[in-house]
Amino acid sequence: MKRLSVLLLLAGITATAQVKKGKVVWEENFDGKALNEAVWNYELGNGCPDNCGFGNAEKQIYTKTNHKVANGFLTITTKKEADTYTSTRITTKGKKEFKYGYIEARLKLPVGKGIWPAFWMLGADIDKTGWPLAGEIDIMEYVGREPHMAYATLHTKETHGEHANGKKTEFNNLEEGFHVFGVDWTKDKITFYVDDKPVHSFAPKEKTQEIWPFDKPYFFLLNVAVGGYFGGMEVDDSIFPQEYVVDYIKVYSN
Template sequence: MSITNMMSRLFIVGLVAVVFAACSDSEDGPKVKYTADFDYAVSNDNPNIIEFTNLSDGEYLYLQWDYGKGEGLGSKESDKTSVRSIYYPLKGTYEVTLVVWGSLNNSSDTKTITKTITIDQDDPDYVQPQGLIWSDEFDGSSVDLTIWTFETGSGGWGNQELQYYTNGENATVEGGNLIITAKKVNDNKTDGSYTSSRLVTLGKQEFTYGRIEVRAKLPSGTGIWPAIWMLGSNINSVGWPACGEIDIMEYVGYDPNIVHSTVHTPAGYAGDGDGNWMTLETAEEDFHIYGLIWSESSLTFYVDTPDHVVHVYAPAVKTSSNWPFDKPCFFILNIAVGGTWGGAQGIDNAIFPQTMEVDYVRVYDLD
């Protein structure tokens, strides 16, 4: 082989190698070595604020954080150095995840690390933002019947529901929580095939305006329909929907991790109610606060903190048709089974029993 031919072949081999290397790099750029890591510390200013520092090393493009508050992964961030201060108003453990992206859109070119943080105390400035008017902390050994009444019976409850509400047999107080349990009686999936509890404060604890917070953990499974809500105390004289209905939280098990807040009035009710929803990844696993700020001008629904707004209802011109919320309302806590919404995709009898746990119900002054 001549020197000329050998040099030509070497040139061709080198050219092929360069082309191959170029083709092997995706549009997002070549994969490089990097690590995912972060550190955290309690803020010196507030024990409910955790300061997160990115310690990831190597060549990478973006970060994504999930701070364990039920919001899921945030948007991609190119800022790799800033300390991130995150507020946790409630004591408990939180799983914090950092995802490091080595390329722009290639999800296989990522590294992930998860760490558990612990918050040792509730933030007193959060749980008591204003004067506490009333609360039930469920610290006793049974349901306080000076506060709550068990509404009993079956018949569908206006929504073709299939549970029979018992006189307390499906509600207990344990470990500082109210526990409502929905149970299966038989496999027929007909009226009365299930039992549950429905607790109301009508005639005992009724409120007009205020900041309301209910901390609860929700049941799961197709066919389950828990709710935390309020009705106008004049329901027995004016009927529904003239009395007004405030659904602080509703949840249907066939659509997991979606919490709903809705308002029903004569101007819009049932399927035409005014509401919205929010994704909450740990609704069934963790306790969350379901909140309402009820003023003379609006109803603002939120989850955990007031900056996580689910829905705002504020008619510009208020009438008796769209604003019956200038009168007292009472609380309702219940788990329904089946029904026009909860049972829209059937009922899975294998899920029972199911529980909704309520840590507290609190009402604060707005002033």
């Protein structure tokens, strides 16, 4: 009887931890031979003249040629070419934007000191309101100078930059194979997941625009940066080229 009780308790814990996903609202499986430009935009260059280094003193230049779509995967290849680092940054701004839902991506990370891949979201009104008031949801960030650490972060007017609302969680196998990074986003709460394990939540009682700008549509961004304030000013040039592989992105109702 005692063993049965323990098993039931463990089953209850498993059930509670299980991520709840509704119907698939949208998915990107990268099934073609090129990015679907009805869905994706390219962001090119180094951010200059308006936002050089993309506000973080990053070293890379974004191009249209540092990626490929093949065999159901998007692969972003970050390179060191002479004195230049090249990479890819794409967004769904103005094309695919979502408000609430369970969102996840299956990703294989690049590694090494100076590398900084991300899967994230920005408020669709950013051109009007600016950052950080528009809000930012960083579903996955990884910096190669901190092996095994997965970052989940929210930026708002109230808490942003070095004082952002977030958490880093250690996963010893993070650099091995694919992992699923997700966020459960409702009108009341945001919870981040890595491989279906909850790692960080935010559910403020007060929901002003400065504290909770998460009641409007957001768009996706995928990119790999090099160096910068967060990625680290020291870059190990011997690591390049590095590949960031995206299997899929899915949005579920919740």
